[in-house]
Amino acid sequence: MLIKIAKPSDLHESDVTPESIYLSRRRFMGGMAGLGAGLALSRRVHASDAYTDVPEGNAPPWLQEKISETEWRSVTPTDPDKDRIAPFDDASGYNNFFEFGTDKRDPARHAGSLQTQPWSVVVDGEVNNGGRIALEDLATPSQFEERIYRLRCVEAWSMVIPWLGIPLADIIRRAEPTSNAKYVRFETLVDPEQMRGQRSSFSIIEWPYVEGLRMDEAMHPLTILALGMYGRELPNQNGAPLRLVVPWKYGFKSIKSIVRISLVEEQPLNSWQQIAADEYGFYANVNPEVDHPRWSQATERRLPNSLFNTNTIDTLMFNGYADEVAELYAGMDLRKHY
Ligand SMILES: Nc1nc2c(c(=O)[nH]1)N[C@H]1C(S)=C(S)[C@@H](COP(=O)(O)O)O[C@H]1N2
Ligand SMILES: [Mo]
DSSP, X not given: OOOOOOOTTSOOGGGTSOHHHHHHHXXXXXXXXXXXXXXXXXXXXXHSGGGTTOOOOOOOHHHHHHXXXXXXOOOOOXXXXXXXXXXXXXXXXXXXXXXXXXXXXXXXXXXXXXXXXXXXXXXXXXXXXXXXXEHHHHHTTSOOEEEEEEEXXXXXXXXXXXXXXXXXXXXXXXXXXXXXXXXXXXXXXXXXXXXXXXXXXXXXXXXXXXXXXXXXXXXXXXXXXXXXXXXXXXXXXXXXXXXXXXXXXXXXXXXXXXXXXXXXXXXXXXXXXXXXXXTOOXXXXXXXXXXXXXXXXXXXXXXXXXXSOOOEEEOOGGGGTHHHHGGGGTTOOTXXXX
């Protein structure tokens, strides 16, 4: 399998970022190599050019420590022109998170009410080692990695976002799946008191928001559970404290604020498929050749953009990750399994 996993000393970030960001970022990673650099350093990162306008987070100490020990292991987008990291303001201000409303600005406005500490996740189903696990216990056995990925929404806009997280495969292995485990099913929190979108009586989603992956997709090294982005913990509107990131699939697969991970035998019915199965499938692989019934998927609007420059670029097969993931779908009719 061809995965471009860089060593911490082998930086490719100049490929994806303006030079000022690259330089300050290199300082950050240099410090990381020494480890023990700890919290003071991660504070400095926030203040550096790398992440200007990234507000200070409020992560618990264990998470700050894990973030400060992050390893550089990115599968980077490679087009130096188009694949620039989106400003934090765009990544945290233009969101889909229907639990907080349907407007792109609703999540940033209203997700502050979400209580993310303490947090626990139920791991259950076809496993020998399940149970309710505190987020800290779920995440700390794994090495944190930074992954700069494209995120391509089914609505035909996209961004490049630097995530911090752990391979989903780590969590699955520790759960010790039985031989009946064929899929992984995820659920988001349900709490109408904290999530005002769930109080609305005309919501099209039947809560909880549900997503699913085939086992080999879930175990794929590109698939991560993110706990942070831009060198800090996740803002609530991006799915704090724990969200899935599957970069070769449409954004709706990357379920936010996860409270349950179930290993199951049957293919899960994900929320968007439940709403409109003729428009949104289970696989949802980014595919410029298979249009949405109501719009083309051949191009995308890459953020940041403006009224004067829509910054329209070609959409790539599997969102540009075909070398890594195409073999998962060998022999499948991707028009049928959209
Ligand atoms: N629970 C939940 N997860 C969700 C959504 C949602 O409405 N609820 N929206 C999805 C969609 S459509 C997209 S494009 C991405 C957006 O992630 P971002 O806001 O971090 O860019 O989150 C996905 N995860
Ligand atoms: Mo989306």
